[in-house]
Amino acid sequence: MPFHVVVGRGATATATALLLAGAGDRVRMVSRSGAGPEHPLVERVALDATDTAELSRLAEGAATVFNAAAPAYHTWPDLLPALFGSVLTAAERSGAGYVMLGNLYGYGPVDGPVTEEHPLEATGSKGRVRAEMWLRAKEAHDAGRVRAAEVRAGQFLGAGAYSVFTLMVQPKVLAGRPALVPAAVDVPHAFSAIGDTARALVAVARDGDERGWGRPWHAPTITASVRGVADRLAALAGVPGPRLDTMTDRELTLLSLTDPFWEEMWETEHMSHRPFTADSSAIEETFGVAASPLDDVLKEALSRM
DSSP states (O other): OOEEEEEOOSHHHHHHHHHHHHTTOEEEEEESSOOOOOOTTEEEEEOOTTOHHHHHHHTTTOSEEEEOOOOOGGGHHHHHHHHHHHHHHHHHHHTOEEEEEEESGGGOSOSSOBOTTSOOOOOSHHHHHHHHHHHHHHHHHHTTSOOEEEEEEOEEESTTOOSHIIIIIHHHHHTTOOEEESSOTTSOEEEEEHHHHHHHHHHHTOTTOGGGTTSEEEOOOEEEOHHHHHHHHHHHHTOOOOOEEEOOHHHHHHHHTTOHHHHGGGTTHHHHSSOBOBOOHHHHHHHOOOOOOHHHHHHHHHHTO
16 A cells, blocks of 8 residues: 655645545655544654654655645745755655645746746745755756655645635635735736645656656646635625725735734735736646636635635
C-alpha cells in the first residue's frame, strides 16, 4: 500500500491527505499541533517539521512528501528557509518525491496572465523567499538528489480556505454587512479552490508518471473579481447583494499598527489592486485537472459552515 507524508494541517493539507486516503493510500500527517482529519488511513503526528532528523525518520519508505506547511504570513522571510529546507532534506534522505504547495508571489508584477515560464522576479521579501524555496528544490532535483515539483495556487476559495476573501469578505456578505477589502473589487484576480489544488498536488506526484517532476505547475485557476465572487456567494446563500469597498491607504496604515499581518499587504498590491491572473492550462492538458465551477466551490463552502 503506498504511503505518503503531508506536512501541514491547513485546508489544502487536509484535502490532500483525504484525497490520498480515499484512494486507499496511507498518509502520515505532520504538524506542530498534530491536528488533522479523522480517517483510518491517516496517522496524525505532532512534530515541529524543522526537526529534520525526526521528520526524516517519519518519511522513511514514503512515496511522496507533500509540503503544505504555512507559518504565519508575516514570518515567511524568517521561517520558511529553515522549515522548507528541513522538509526538502527529509524527502532527499527518504528517497521520496517532493511536492511543494506554492503560490504566485514569486513572479512579482506581471502584465497579462502569468504562466509557469515567467521569470521569478519578485521585488518583496515574501515573494523572494517563495521563489528561493522553489529554486533550492529545483537545484536538488537537477542534481539528482530528489524528484521535486511545485504547485502554485492563487487566492484560496472553498471550505476551510484561509484568504483575504474568506476572512474579510465572505463572513460580511453572509451577515449582510458591508466589507472593506484591501483590494480593488472589480478587477480580475486568480482564485484557486482548495479541492482543485489538492487534486493538482496529487496529480503531479502520480506514481509511474514522470511528467510532473522538475517543474512548477499552476493549480487550476478561477478568474473572477472580488465582487463577482461575492455576488455569487450572496445569490447562493440567499442573502442581499454584497456591499464592498476598497480599503484606503490610511485605513490600511492604521490597521498595520495593530497587527503585522496588515503591513504585509503593501508588498502584494500589484496582485490585489490591478488585474493579476494565471494560466493553468498546463495542468489541465497534462493531467486533466481543471478548475471546478465557481458555484460548486461556493456551494461546498456554504454546506460546511
